[in-house]
Amino acid sequence: MSSVHSLSRPGASKKQAASVQFRNVTKRYGNVTAVDDVSFTIEPGQLVTLLGPSGCGKTTTLRMIAGLEMASEGQILIGGRDVTNLSAADRDVSMVFQSYALFPHMSVLENVAYGPSVQGASKKDAYEMAMEKLSLIGLKGLEKRAPSELSGGQQQRVAVARALVLEPQVLLFDEPLSNLDAKLRRRVREDIRELQQSLNLTVAYVTHDQEEALAVSDHIIVMSNARIAQTGTPRELYEEPADLFVADFIGDANIISGDLVSVSGPTAQVKIGNVSLLLPHRNAGHGTVKLAVRPDAIFLDENAAAPGALAGTVRKASYLGTQVEYEVDSAIGELFVVQYGRKEPIAPGTPVSISFAEQRGVAIVPNA
Template sequence: MNQISSISSLSRSPASKKQAASVEFRNVTKRYGSVTAVDDVSFTIEPGRLVTLLGPSGCGKTTTLRMIAGLEMASEGQILIGGRDVTNLSAADRDVSMVFQSYALFPHMSVLENVAYGPTVQGVSKKDAYEMAMEKLALIGLKGLEKRAPSELSGGQQQRVAVARALVLEPQVLLFDEPLSNLDAKLRRRVREDIRELQQSLNLTVAYVTHDQEEALAVSDRIIVMSNARIAQTGTPRELYEEPADLFVADFIGDANIVSGEVVDGSGATANVRIGGVNLELPRRGVGQGPVKLAIRPDAITLDDGSNAAGKTMGTVRKASYLGTQVEYEVESPVGNLFVVQYGRKDSIAAGTPVAIAFAPERGIAIIPGA
């Protein structure tokens, strides 16, 4: 079987005997000497939800995850799991399990021995530990591979062994640290779907770290975007994509063209925004009359030959890249160079061709407040 969730009886499989627990950070700070890695961070992960900590390298997301696990201790603030203050508890006392980026499998042990290792260390008999391990291996579609060594498995199979080992103790919270970074693109997509379906089927509370915005959008109930040790914005994938709080979030969550425009009216729920000689009606998002920055998603821009130029601005194609399901363009325009994606078009527009540019707000154009 190729997927964790490919077992048709997944939803009927024995679920965790423990109830999913919440995770709460209250004004948590982590310092390493004079360096602040996490700065006054507060958030809540509701029971049974998958929340992703997303951000570039060095933003504090992995340190935050390690503080949930008890692998790092908070310098200030309070951490609660299931309503219990665990701020000063060791990793062994927190009832959480972590799937590491490297998988951290023991090469000299079989798959079964790897998964049974945790219960065995905790004093469970070898027979019972093996039964617990076999249950989890069956759950994730690895039954029949229990006698193999990790080196005899594919990358995706090794990832699932790591997940089974984390699940075998039925933790209150399951943590993933960049779990797909060692997989190729096609396998990444498959395994992230597996993780998401497993989390939902077993009602697991999951904190998931990644720097890959597409991965975060695909698996998350909510996303916490971090930048420079602080939280930049928290919301659902749709909220972050369609209503970014600032320029950093707009640019980090999906591709975005950041362009200048002008609000030409001063009140109402929608704003009349002028961009490149074209007027658009957009949600106001608290801004008044005057200059604004806009985030325009690549597929919110359409190109044509300009035979009907009403409500459009003119530009020139500088580069076209055919990618099978879509064509990507770089277009020179009065509002700057634009990155444009058009889906389903068979023939590319040649570089150097003049084009009429139209904007479709319903596909993703947002005013950036305070920019």
């Protein structure tokens, strides 16, 4: 669950959201390069997610924004101010960590008021600041409870209130939902997004969960092997992946081969077996191309002889309530398929015809 360390200066007042800028930032630990020549900008008032698998450098990047790690090379600016060599206490940011670690012997109010108190605010002022934030995030009335008397979602809100209480220029989240159950994760991520937008906060948010990133972000920075693989809006990353890693990492894409046979303006004719599709060419040349095909952009028809379709056989079907997931054997390899709204799954062993959506969910992956 999540602990909050307040990293802001005392005496903070209402202030404008700040930008965050990395200029060719590298972080090394001995011979290991954890972050390699990374540059990006988070605009004021945006929620930008650092997304990637374990060990890609996303958490180290977040900790360098916070000042908990110092850059080996490059420059870090917050609100246009060079903070590269400043300590965490001088950066005017707050961080919500993965583990809650709320003080168990303190009430909710005392936990939230702790930051202002240790930074010089009077007890009265610290409690007023804490109550304002508890009211803001919907915990008014629970201020006298101990953390152990709260649900996981309520503890998460206390953690956010602790981070907000000194009104930092930038708010940082490190895997804030990883210890919540699936239903609660959805609700708390919506709360975080609503709070970020209503307060016009600049937020850097780390997760390895693609769905979480797509749901909350203005922009996503996908990291792989200490570098940035692609930056863009959730839709850009999903519909126009820059390479095979991004295509595979975002949204469970099927990576298949096709043959680009002709180009006309911005579109190309691509053949997948005996199926022909018109797709944006994305500067790909004639010949074999790699395609990222989303699971819900593949259609299955129990009429196994449908014209202009691939032949396949359902190997496995999993009913998940709102959707059915299939593994389908075909001439182009095994495909992962998702169908929504179907009550009865197609039985394993059933021959099917396979077709593809042209307008969404199928993209040529350049330079693959």
